[in-house]
Amino acid sequence: MSSIPPPSGLSGYLRWSTGVIAAIALLVCMVSLPRLQNYVQCNNEEDAARSLRVLGRAGSPQESPDLATWIGQDRSLRHRFLDARVLEDSGLLMQHGYLFQMQRPEGLPAQFVAWPRSAPRTGQAAFMWDGSGNVLRHANADGRWNGPEARPAEPGTNLSELGWAPWVMR
Numbered sequence: 001m002s003s004i005p006p007p008s009g010l011s012g013y014l015r016w017s018t019g020v021i022a023a024i025a026l027l028v029c030m031v032s033l034p035r036l037q038n039y040v041q042c043n044n045e046e047d048a049a050r051s052l053r054v055l056g057r058a059g060s061p062q063e064s065p066d067l068a069t070w071i072g073q074d075r076s077l078r079h080r081f082l083d084a085r086v087l088e089d090s091g092l093l094m095q096h097g098y099l100f101q102m103q104r105p106e107g108l109p110a111q112f113v114a115w116p117r118s119a120p121r122t123g124q125a126a127f128m129w130d131g132s133g134n135v136l137r138h139a140n141a142d143g144r145w146n147g148p149e150a151r152p153a154e155p156g157t158n159l160s161e162l163g164w165a166p167w168v169m170r
Contacts, residue, residue, distance in 0.1 A: 037121075040097075044123040048098040048114040049135050049167050054080050055100075055112045056129035067093050067102040067112070090148040097122025099148060105131075113152045115145040126152045127167060137167040 055067075058077055064070035068086045071077040071093070084095035093100040094117060103111045109131035116123040119140065126138045126145045138145075138152065145152045 041120065041123050044097040044116070045125050045127075047096045048100075048123065048125075049127045049137065051080065051095065051098075051100065052112050052114055052127050052129040052135050055102075056131075056133065056135070061102060061110050064102075066091055067100055070102070087148060092148055099151075101151060115140065115150075115152050116143075117147060119143040119146040128152060128164065135167040136164040138162065138164050 055077070058074060061067075061070040064073065068091070071081050071084070081093070081095060084093050084100075086092070087094055087099070097117050098114045099117050100112065100114045103113060105111060111131050112129040113126065114128075115126040120143065124140055124143070126140045128136045128138075130136055140146075144150060
C-alpha cells in the first residue's frame, strides 16, 4: 500500500504568498482607480474648454440653426469634433463627457457653452465662450449644471456675479 506523503511546507507558502499578492493588487487598485477617474475628469474639462476656444475662433455660425449643423458645414470643425454626436432628444452636441450648445443672445455674438453630461463622473466645471474672445470657467461645485436638462447661464446674464472667471490653460 502506498501512503500519501505528508503535506510539505511549500503548499502553505504558496497559499500565503498568493494571499499577499492579492492584497497588494487590491491596494494598488484602491489607490489607482480614484487617480484614474480624476485624470479622466481633468482631461474632459481641458478638452471641453479647448473645444470652445476652437469654436469661438472659427468665426460666426452665420445662420446655422444649431451647433451640429454649423460643425457639419465646416471642414476644420468636423475634424475637431470627429467623435462628437448629437443627442436626438435635446439637439445638444456631446463629446468626451461634455455637452455643447450654441446660444445667440439678442444683438450679441454667438456664445458657446459646455457642461458635464454626468457630474462629477465625466467632469465638474462648466465653460463658456463669451463672444469676445474669452473662455470662462465656473467650478460648478454643487453640480447644478449636469446633463441635458440643466444648462448653464442664459445668454445676457451678468456672468461675473455667477462665479464665472477666465479659464487659464494649464
